Amino acid sequence: MGTVERSSAAVAGCGVIFEGGNDLADFANEWARSASWTGAAGDIVALKHRPRRWRNPQYSRSFAVSQKNVTVHMDEEVVVVTLNRPAKRNAIDEATLAELDSVFSSLPREARAVVLTGAGPHFCAGLDLKEHHDKERTAVDFMRVCQRWHSTFDKIQYGGIPVVAALHGAVVGGGLELAAATHVRVADPTTYFALPEGQKGIFTGGGATVRVARIITPGRMVEMMLTGRVLTAKAGMTLGLAHEISVPGESLRAALALAKRVAKNAALSNYAMVTSISRIADMSATDGMFAESLMAAVVQTGGEVQTRLGAFVDKSLAKVTPQHAAVGAG
Numbered sequence: 001m002g003t004v005e006r007s008s009a010a011v012a013g014c015g016v017i018f019e020g021g022n023d024l025a026d027f028a029n030e031w032a033r034s035a036s037w038t039g040a041a042g043d044i045v046a047l048k049h050r051p052r053r054w055r056n057p058q059y060s061r062s063f064a065v066s067q068k069n070v071t072v073h074m075d076e077e078v079v080v081v082t083l084n085r086p087a088k089r090n091a092i093d094e095a096t097l098a099e100l101d102s103v104f105s106s107l108p109r110e111a112r113a114v115v116l117t118g119a120g121p122h123f124c125a126g127l128d129l130k131e132h133h134d135k136e137r138t139a140v141d142f143m144r145v146c147q148r149w150h151s152t153f154d155k156i157q158y159g160g161i162p163v164v165a166a167l168h169g170a171v172v173g174g175g176l177e178l179a180a181a182t183h184v185r186v187a188d189p190t191t192y193f194a195l196p197e198g199q200k201g202i203f204t205g206g207g208a209t210v211r212v213a214r215i216i217t218p219g220r221m222v223e224m225m226l227t228g229r230v231l232t233a234k235a236g237m238t239l240g241l242a243h244e245i246s247v248p249g250e251s252l253r254a255a256l257a258l259a260k261r262v263a264k265n266a267a268l269s270n271y272a273m274v275t276s277i278s279r280i281a282d283m284s285a286t287d288g289m290f291a292e293s294l295m296a297a298v299v300q301t302g303g304e305v306q307t308r309l310g311a312f313v314d315k316s317l318a319k320v321t322p323q324h325a326a327v328g329a330g
Helices: 003-010 023-035 040-048 094-105 129-134 139-158 174-180 211-216 218-227 233-239 251-263 267-281 285-299 303-313
Strands: 064-066 070-075 078-083 113-118 163-167 170-172 184-187 192-194
Touching (some): 078 094, 078 251, 094 139, 113 251, 163 174, 163 251, 170 174, 174 211, 184 233, 184 251, 192 233
Parallel strands (some): 078 113, 113 163, 163 184, 170 192
Antiparallel strands (some): 064 070
């Protein structure tokens, strides 16, 4: 498979045709046609030249949604999404997955960041095994279930809005797959990570072989699954499953503070970061650097960048100093 074909395969189904009618859009379209490639770069160019139609315009800053298994409310420009099955350790059944999909398909226009957490003492214990046990499914049926998980988690990872996870208690199996689809992960000291599928006679189906393996390496994932090893919050942070450990009981507060900080970034910059970096990592070096240059060209020639860079030039925007360093407790 050539480099063009590898790039195309890496982002198949994720592309948006470039719009705008300017030289950059025309050039990008020509390259996309010749390479049979659309994807993150297409998303960025299209974003610059059309309204943000992927967000639901009916919601306002005061919106709140209370579904059976997922609750949603807005705190300033941050949407807080809570798995709400504490009696089931927030295990994900088909109804919960459908609610998550609905939420991340219709985030309000004002949303600049999302916090994802779980009610009760646990973040998420993964697939609802009772539902799986009780339902009669063929292999094809369950393959379609897995594909629905993939589609929903893709909306979290590639939806264009940064998602910060507030982890606590069990982050196990499908719960770890869900966490791995988020962009920043804050763990309470009670957090533990595991992939116990081998003990239960099942296999990961929510994207762990891609997302979790990319974070901790495939070899480490195989070891976790074979041995049933349970990782503490500190061990998980060492491997990249968490980026920060909060003080006890404060992971949600810490995640919300981070999300509000992220929300102050330029929206187009955030969009580029969360939709492009992991996709570019799947490309050849040549295609990846081309996609990076295309995104940089779009992001760095927008209207907001001039305002922000002007503030830096006239010294009204603070420079990076050691005081800006993140504190990750270990």
